[in-house]
Amino acid sequence: DAKTTQPPSMDCAEGRAANLPCNHSTISGNEYVYWYRQIHSQGPQYIIHGLKNNETNEMASLIITEDRKSSTLILPHATLRDTAVYYCIVNAGGTSYGKLTFGQGTILTVHP
């Protein structure tokens, strides 16, 4: 699976959009980009995933660049409850039995 690079920490004001970047320059054509988050002491929570098109769900939007070497997770209106560690993961599924490789992630702190 391709390696990802994320900033170690970011801050965001409550009510503003949080934009979390991820670099995955060695991503291959069959690898999806997944985003998870983990709130202290809880299990990782799935947020969104995509292959090459932008995706949106009730939690967030995922923007993938045309060359697929980077992506951005957007939380449109961050709240205090969005404070968590956010993980960007690329995964090909079938070639790696679905194993997810979690890096260090980005610690997002949402402040009032």
Added chain:
Amino acid sequence: DAGITQSPRHKVTETGTPVTLRCHQTENHRYMYWYRQDPGHGLRLIHYSYGVKDTDKGEVSDGYSVSRSKTEDFLLTLESATSSQTSVYFCAISESISNQPQHFGDGTRLSIL
């Protein structure tokens, strides 16, 4: 939320004792996973299952065994627990290994003294 229940949620035991952690799902998903999470290491895959009685090793499988006799249950056993196995253990399930996310349980915090 995905129907995943891990038990026990917390356990303290002594070195050398056997320990079994249970993951129970109500989603009828084919794939199940056991991860451990330690400071500085992120989540690491221990074992996974791709069907009833079908299991395989992950990247940190030494000292662990698993069993899956029913679709809904995936058991992780530490035959003789060691202090290095003190960790938080997470179970995950997935409908498919392609283009489907994994959903995680709330974890079991295991301390081995």
